[in-house]
Amino acid sequence: MALSDEELREAVVAFNASGGNKQKAADALGIKRETFRDRYRAAEKKGMVKPALVEFPELADESEPIEEVIDRMTRNFERAKKAHDARKWFPIKIRDNKPIGILFMGDPHLDDNGCHWPLLREHIDIAKSTEGMFAVNVGDVGNDWGGRLIKKYADQDASVHTARRLVEWLLLESGVSWLVWLHGNHQHMGDSSALHEQMNKRYGTQRVPMLDWEARFTLQFANGVEFRINAAHDFAGNSMWNPVHGVVKAAKFGNDIDVLVCGHKHNWAVSQWEQAEQGNAPLMIRVRGYKHLDGFARRIGKYEQDEGQSILVVFDPNATTQAARCQAFVDVKKGAEYLEWLRR
Template sequence: MTDEECIEAVKLRNQYATTKEAAEASGKGWHWIQRRVKEAERRQLQAKMQKMVEMPTFVIEGDEEEDIIDILKRFRKNHDLKAKAAAERNWFEIKVKETKPYAMLWFGDPHLGPHALWPVLERHIAIARQDGVYGANIGDTTDSWPWTGRMARLWAENDISHKTERRLAEWFMFDAGIHWLIWLIGNHDEWNNTEFYKKLGAYTVPVIDWRAKFTLVHNNGSRTRIDAAHGRKGSSIYNPTHATLREAKFGEEAALFITGHTHNFGLFEYEMPERRTHTWLAQVRGFKTLDHYALVNGFPEGNKGHSIMSIIYPDTGKVQCFSDPEEGADYLKWLRSL
C-alpha cells in the first residue's frame, strides 16, 4: 500500500457517513478502504494531508498594533532623550549679570487659596519686587486637592475651584511683579497636573519637578551652587533641617541647601571641617495656615520662616541667609548703595 492510496482512502472515508457508502460511491471495496484508513493512521499521514492545504494566518489580537521591533526602538529613543534631559538638569547654569549683591527670596509652600497666610505673603511679594531681589518657589503653589479619593473631601471643603487655583498660579508667575529664577513642582502641584506648570513657565522660568540643582554664574566667573528640593528623605524632632543636613553631608557640595514641604522652619550655617567647607541649611515654613491636618496630628503652627532670603555676593559667589526677609531686604539695600 502506497501513501497515496492510504491518503485517498482517508479522503473517501471523510466524504461519506460510513465506509460502506464510500465504497459504493467510489467502486472501491469496503475492505480496501478500511485497511488503507488504518494504515494511514499507523503511518501518521494526517499531518502530511494537512500540509497539502495551506490556510491563511490571522492575528487574533493586536493586528493593528505597532511592531515589537518598532516599540523597542521607540523606547530606546525615549530613554536616550530622558537621560539627556536629566543630565542637562544636573547642576544647570543660570547666568546672573548682577555686579552688586543680589538676593533670592525663597517662597515656602505658597498654597495660594483660602488657607494661605495672605498678610505675610503679600508683604513678601512686595519685597520680591524690589531692585536686586529675585523670586524662587519651593513648590506646592496651590492646594490642588485631587478630584477623587480621600483627598477629594478636603477639596470639597475648600471654597475654591481648580480653575481659580490655576488662575492664581498664573497670577503668581506672571502678574505678581516677581522676577523668578526658579520654580519647583511639589506633591500638591502633581495632583493638579505638572504639565500645566511646565507649559506655564516655558521660556520664562525653569520649572523643575521636585528638585533643582543649579549654579548661579556671574560675570567675573564666580559660581554659586544651590541644591533646592521641595522635600527630602528623613526627619528628626530635634532638628528641623535634619533631611537637609543629611543631603549636605552625603550629597554633592553646594553653598545653600534649601527644602520645603513639611511646613516647619529651620536655618543655620553649618561647617563641614572634614570637607574644609561650610554651607547654609534652610527649611522654609511656607504660608499654609489654619491647617486641619496639622491640628488633628498635633503639629503646632510656626510663625517664622515663611520665606527665607539668601543674599549672593557675585564678586565671591558666597551666600548669606536671613530668616526675616524684611530685615534681609534692608541689608541688601544698604549693600547695593555702597
C-alpha cells in the first residue's frame, strides 16, 4: 500500500524533533525502526527533506530493543513462577511404612566461639547412626557477618575460610541425611546462600533442597499417609508470654499442617493441642540453636537456656490418633531410642 504524503511528512517532523535520531523518531510514531527508515527514505525521494547543513553519522544503538527486553522479562517471570510453584508443598517420598525421625537442627552458628560443639557433635553422631533419622537445618548455619557487622569476625577465632569449610563439612561430610536446608538472616547478611548452593552441587546425584527462609513439604509414605511440614527460619509474630506465638499463628492460618518448626531467636518451646476446626493436632516448635556464651544477649538481660538446641520429631504413619502421629523429643538421645524401638 502506497504511503500518503501525510505519513511522509510525519516521519520528517518526527526525525527533526528527535534531533536526527531515527530510533527515537520511530518510537515517537509508535512504529518499528525499519518502518520509519522506509518512510523517511520515501520522503527524501519526494524532496520533502531539506538538505541539512551538517550531516551526522548514524551510530548504532547499544541498547537492547525494548521488545526484546519485554520478551526476556516475560520468559524470566514464567521460569521464576514455575520454580516458585514447584516449592509449594513439594513431596518427599518415603519408600516404606516404618516410622522415621527428623532432627530439626536449630541455628548452628558453626564458626562462632560460643557454638556448643560438644553437644552438636553428639547430635550429629546420633543422627548419622540411627536408622530412619533425617535432618532439617532451619538456617544460620554460620555467622556470615556482613555490612557493619563484618567487624565481628575480629571477635571470633574462625576465619571466613574456616567458617566455609565448617559449613561444607556439615552439609557434605558429616554423615547427616539432610532433607531440607534453609537460608536464615545471617546468610542474607553475608550473602552466602549462593555459595552454599554451589557446595550442594557437590553432594552427588541426590541434592538437598535449599530454600530461602521457609520450606513447605509433605512426607509421603508408601501406605498413602502424608505429613504436612512447614519449616521456617522464623514465623511472623512475637509475644513475651508465648515463645511459639508466631508458630501458633502460622498453624491457625495454615492449611492442615502437622508440624511447624522455626528457630532464629535462640530459645526453645514445644506446644501441641487439637484444632477441632481443622481436624488436626499440630506440633508447634521453636528450636534454640547451638549458639551459647552470647555476649549481646547477656548485655540486654537475656538468660541463656540449656536445652532444646535441636528437637527430634518422630513420624509414625501407622498411628491411629492425631496426637500419636507426630511426637517431639527435646532429649534427642531418648527420641532416637524411641524411634529405634518403634521401627522394630
